[in-house]
Structure formats: C-alpha cells, structure tokens
Amino acid sequence: MQFARIKSQPLVWILLVAVLLAVVLSFLSPFFMTVGNMTNLSKQVSIVAILAAGQAVVIISGGIDLSVGSVLALSAVVIGALIQVDVDPLVATLAGLAVGTLAGLVNGVVITRGKIPPFIATLGMLGIARGLALVITKGVSYQVLVPFFLYIGNAKFLGLPIPLYFVVVTYLVVTVMLHTSVFGRHVYAIGGDERVARLEGIPVDRQKIKIYMLSGFLAALAAVVMTGRLAATPPSVAQGIELQAIAAVIIGGVSFVGGRGIVLTALIGALIMAMITNGLNILGISSFYQQVLIGMVIIVAVWLDNLKSQK
C-alpha cells in the first residue's frame, strides 16, 4: 500500500493548510466556530464542492470543463419549468439530471468526434446552455416552493444540513470510481499520456465522453441543491462558478497538466476558499479584498506545488 500512501500525501498537506486556516479564523473571531456559522459554511461550500468533484476528474484526464455553471443553470431552469406545470418534483429532478448529463454528452462528443479542444468546446457550451436557460424562462425566475426542494435547501438530518450529504455521497462515489475502477485507471492514463493510452488500446474517446457526462451530471446535481437553497431557479444563477470550481481543484493540488492528483483534495480546496470568504465576512473585511486574496491563494498553491515536484 506504498502507492496509496504516496497518493495520500497531497491530501495530508492540504488538510493541514485547511485546519490551520480554521484555527486562525477561530482565534480571530468568536463567531467562526459556531454551529450556525459552520452550517452556513457547509451550505456555501456544497455547490462549488460538487462541481469541483467533476472538474477534478476532467482536469486529471487532461481536459477542462468551462460549461458547468451554465449547465447548472440550464438544469435548474428545466426543474423550475417542470415544477411550474405541476410535474412531480422527483420526475422534475430526474429530468434536470438528464439535461445536465446530456449537455456533458454533447461536450464529450464535440471534443472527441469533432476534435475540438476541451477549452473551446466547453466554452461554446457555456454560451449555449446559458442561452437556452434564458430562452426557456424568457429571463424570469421560477419559484420552487414544493416541500421536496424546501427540504433539500433548509432541513437537517442528524443535525447536519442536507446539502452536506450530497457532497459526501458525491465524493464517496467519485473517489471509489477514480481509484478502484477500470474507468478511473483510464482517466489517469489519458491524463498521463493520451497517445500512449490510445496506442495501448484504451477506448480514449468513449472514456472521455463518460468523463464529460459525469461532469455534466454533477453540474445538474449541484443544480438540485441550488434550487433547494434558493427556492427559485433564476436563469442567471451560478455565473462564473466554473472558475471557482477550477480554483478549488487547483488549490487542492491537482496537476493542471493532468494525470496526477486525487479528487478529495478538491473538496478541501473548495473548503479553503469558502473559509476565506466566510472568515473575511465575519471579520467585516470588504468582499473586494476577498477576490484579491483568493486570486493570490490560487497562484501560491500552484507555486508551492511546483516547489514540491522540483525536489
């Protein structure tokens, strides 16, 4: 289990940073380590964390998915529109998840069959999905006041907010998938050297399509949580959130070149970003500074990672 130990080292490292940050913030403000604030924090982090899990898989495979924010909005809008015409919430949820997965499928097909680089293909989808969300709603936000979504957004189970369970299950499933399945092994091989993977008979195109479908599905899952939290589905929701998801993955220490890193660090990355935002809010520091700080954290995280790999 030497392999597992080496692989877990980046996790240990980033976890230390997160704990340190939490300790510092709890010393700076008595409000940080309260149940209320922690509940708040876990709700804030849930959306980005779910997106970051999918983004991590995409980045490990050597790609990128810029469309997740827009796909989230499109899925949410589909759910909202169906709720509007009294469709069963569970059916609406399934439809939303299907739309997100379909958007991922389109991304994957465009990238593999169309031979369009992931950056361009998903940039295109970023526009398409957001545009469709606006077309469907004509720009208005639907209210979603059915118990199912209110429960997801506001209820607690065993003292923990429901969105947190979405995050835990997501990371559990994606981690098992990536580290114990043939599919996961192929993700690392494609990210390591796509040409070699192809030469050795890995169905690279098929696996890539699956990767983008997974990312699309998770964007839709985040949409379900978002719909619950907002009790509404504004078509302009989650703009620019893809950059936060990418930042979480990078801060977590997943190599942007692909082939290296583990998914769980993306969760910690998301947590660190949320703590910075939350902590500065509590301390009453202007949100303008938060952006500056998070930008610096991203650069420092990659710089530290480079230092590690040089030695």
Add this chain to the structure above:
Amino acid sequence: MMPDPTPLVEMRHISKHFGGLQALTDAQLELFPGEVLGVLGHNGAGKSTLIKILSGAETASEGAIFVEGRKAQINGPNDARAYGIETIYQELALCGNLDAPANLYMGRELHKWGFLRKKAMTAEATKALSRLNIRIQSLDVEVDSMSGGQRQAISISRAVHFDTKILIMDEPTAALGMEESKMVMELTVELKKQGIGIIWISHDIHEVFNFTDRITILHGGKNVMTGPTKEFTQDEIVSMIISGLAVERRTSAAGG
C-alpha cells in the same frame, strides 16, 4: 538459426503508395521462431513502412501477410495484436504517471465488474518481470522515476506478456545508454529462447551485425538482399544499404 519449415510471418509482394509516392514495391519479409531478423535501410528505404504494415499502423496497397502459414487480415493495431504481433516503439510508450503493473496491463486491466484487481495485477506483473530476469526494486512507484532501461524493460515485458509470437522492436536502444542497451539485448536473447520471432530495426550497424541472425536490406522500397548476417562483413552490409546492390554469396537469396 535453422529456419523452421513454416515461418511465423510471411509478407509477400507488399506494395504501398502514398498518393503518387511509391514507398514499397513488391517487398518481402519472412520471420522464423526464435530468430532475430534485422531490417536495414537508410531513411526512406521503406523499412518503417513495411513494419507499420505488419503492426497495423498502415495498410498495404497490394500484397498479403501470412501468420503461421495462414492468411492474416491486419487493418489496425488491435488486429495485429490478435495475431500475436506486438510492437515496441522507439519513443517509450508508457504512461509516466502510472506504476509498472498499471502500465503492463494498460488497456487490458484485470477487473471484476469494472473494479480493478490491483493485487492480482501486481502479482502477475512481478511474475512477468522476474520471468525476464528484470529487477525493479519497487513496483509501485511511478514509471517516470525509473531509468530508461527499466522503462524499456517494462515495455518489453508488456509486449511479450500476452501470448506474443512476433515482436517488432523499432530502434529499441536508440534512447538508451550502453549499459541499458546491453540489458535490452540480454532481454531479447531471453525472448529468443522462448521461441518468439523478433524483428529488430536499427541504424547501428555494429549492433545489428553482432546481434541479429539474419538481415534483410531495403533500398528505394525494394528488397536488396536477405540472408544470414554472419555471411557478410560489416563493410559489405553498409555498402548494400547505400548502393542498393546485393553482394552475392552462395547461400544468400537475392530478393526483389
């Protein structure tokens, strides 16, 4: 070096043109079990095209390939693999971010319901490497952290792991130092003993002269000469590569 009656591979009357460019004209190749056949020729002589046709990376315009006496249809790398033909490329075809067992089983992972059987693969990889007398201290480190020779050894053991009969080695020592080249050649001798037929492509005349059992020389897309290596001097071989004119010997068969 006594050729068996049926060759492992026979390529007959192979021609290939890329648009107007004639890369191969009526080229031949025979490979017998347990021999190392050197394929020689300068750049553009057609040797890599001939080999690519055998490994499935190209398809011939004309001609036929026979594997163990039976006509073979090779339209892609996976077809070639199904016939027991494996290729080792000049540039190391490994994923540096993965460990040795992962590379050995890449694309043919052992699994149960889609879940990797990591222990079984590690155990098999250990056996496969020790069968070839390859010593690698620890199997579970990234291949990137190994030496060029160790990586080439992993490529070779991967290539022969799956019922391989024919092994194509395209400049297998070009990227290696002297010690490591020696290791690769020792490994190849081991494979010969197991009855695998090896096609050895190299620019290093000295290496070819000392290491191959037979040679076939190509020039301008045509066979110049095929025969036992030791019947010629190094100078004669070099002159045939350059001039494209066969030096006659009593047992050698002039090709083309």
